[in-house]
Amino acid sequence: MRLPPVIALLATCTLSLAACDSAPPSPPPPPPPAGTDAGTEPGDTQAPRTSVASSRPAEGSQGLYPVELYYDGTASRPGVYLRKALTVTFTGPMEPSLAQVTLSNRTDTSIEPRSLTGQWSSDHRTLTVTLPAPEEGGPPLEASSTYALDLTRLKDAAGNPLDGAPVLGDGKLDFTTGARESLLEHACTHALVNTAEALNAAPTPFAFPPTTDEGHKRYRLTLPGGEGSYQGYSEFISAPDADETVTLFLSREVPLTVRNDTEGVDVPVELLATEPACAGITHRARFGATAGDMIYQLHYGPTDHATFEFILERQTK
Template identity: 70%
Template structure:
């Protein structure tokens, strides 16, 4: 009878133990175990979600914020990205590399992220470059290289299925100069307090000064609030009027001279700053026309907006 290689090895060792002290009894082709320091069968951590998402093409490239602790307090630019993993990561490894995928003349940037308390989410803040310019260029392709990160067992991340090559690819959107201008006002200006009138015949307060940050309180009770403010158009020029809200606010506009409703466009804004989420726009005709602005009904009593008026 022919003995298998494993049985033959153990039989030989039983007869001559000293000759087998340094032999490896693991048969050829057998798994000697997983990577050092890991539990057998435990998968490597992988990317479970990211902001921006892999392959996205609409990331707003900047965020405006106020830094009062800077040597020159004021409004600055940054962009914050987050990556969440399927399991805990090694918090001693937090560096990632940002590269511009289409312009090799732009040097890659090494960035250090901050881990969440459970070591599963890495927050990467991209500051404006020291030499000037925005954190990210508009309408540009980027990659955030995550391959230097290690999971809690000391292994490189498993890119599948979200970032197969270990790099988070995304493309930025076009910037909105009017929105960013309004952001500076919501970050710097002191709010002008106003209380809305319960009806448009109860002397609504004026809210028609451009570049102004208003904080408006609506009358109401039982969780329902609504009210009016007033806007007077320019005497000799038609205008586009935009209200940049800090939340979604129902708004309707009435031309009191012509006794007609004015069309209002309301939509969400790009996340350019923390104080603006929605905007409403309408056209105002020249001639010192009185427009009644009706807000609500709403579940909240107080909100803020930046008012901007531009000649058409």
């Protein structure tokens, strides 16, 4: 029996749908070849980019000491010179062939920006930029000035530009320097150049303590004791006709108490950390000395180090 045209059409559609339902699903797309990672090709800005993890100085920091004094024995004129090192550590390895940065003084814009080349660590994650003193003279960084270290020419190991967020934002490390201190830098020259006089501190103030009162001198003092606790004494004689401020620039933090033995009174001592102006000086101890050839007993410790050094400076009040 011949089916009416409409019924025949419906039957044909039903058979077609059944055939579609029974067809096998399409196979999934093949995985990417081994060793590839989608989204990490050079220049792929959609992938997470490397950014700054930390820096020294920190972004936006204030009061950075502008210089570091160091001794260069290989120079044509061996002596004490100035430099300053800045370091930046990144969240991932960087492209080692790119190490050029630019330093700009934002306080004095008449100073031309300096193009500098840093040195990468072995893992290519930390860049150290050492600023020498400019050839035309002056310090590596001016005191009390705001600077910007432009890192935007750097790229990560995949060739992506540096992501300034969240630490830098604009890709520039901003910081402000503090003031310089002449007495500290003067003491640094003695710490770097002078040969230390080695002395043994006395165990008590009555056991003939060594005299440590020569200005501009570098002393290396060994304290008696043991089992991680050391302490001892040295002696200081005040000037005959002028009150003074006495400063010991120390190679490490050492507790110090001072007694005017002539008058039988204790003398206040100020112990502070110093700015990182040079190797060999980390702290200073300061006290006042009264004129009159008075005897002062300096008591060091207790401390966990037997030996330390100091530069002694005397200033008339």
